[in-house]
Amino acid sequence: MRQQYSKLRATIERMIQDIVFNGVVVRYRDWIKVGNLGEVVTFEDTDCKEIERLHKACCDVTEAHDPSSAKNIPVPTAQQLGIDIAALVAVAQSSRTKRDAKKKRPN
Structure with missing residues (x-):
């Protein structure tokens, strides 16, 4: 389970990079994809809290951290x-x- 939650945590981070930020900012890339900025969506508080909850659940059990x-x-x-x-x-x-x-919205 610890390994699976470690993989889920990595998936959360990739989802934030690829879906939420639409690839505008990518780790270790030395440039920003400004052309995708218009497709970055407003992030609702409920979505943010759910991602934070899931990330914390992963961090609580993942092998990358020594749990208390x-x-x-x-x-x-x-x-x-x-x-x-x-x-x-x-x-x-x-x-x-x-x-x-x-x-789909008109500009």
Whole structure:
């Protein structure tokens, strides 16, 4: 489960880069894709909070962090992982839908 949540965390980061910011800013690239800036959508508070929740869930159990033994946080189940993946898919789809709607609006 820890490895799967580590992969989910990486997926969250890539989703932010590719979908939310529409590739305008890419890690380790020394230029900004200004032409895609118009397709970056307004990010709603609910979407932001959901991504933050999912990212925190990943950070709490991922192998990249040494979890506090005082917290004694149980490792999520496979069922919870499925729920968290579905939640991330929903946020990604919401962002895509907003971007598509924005493209269709007259300038």
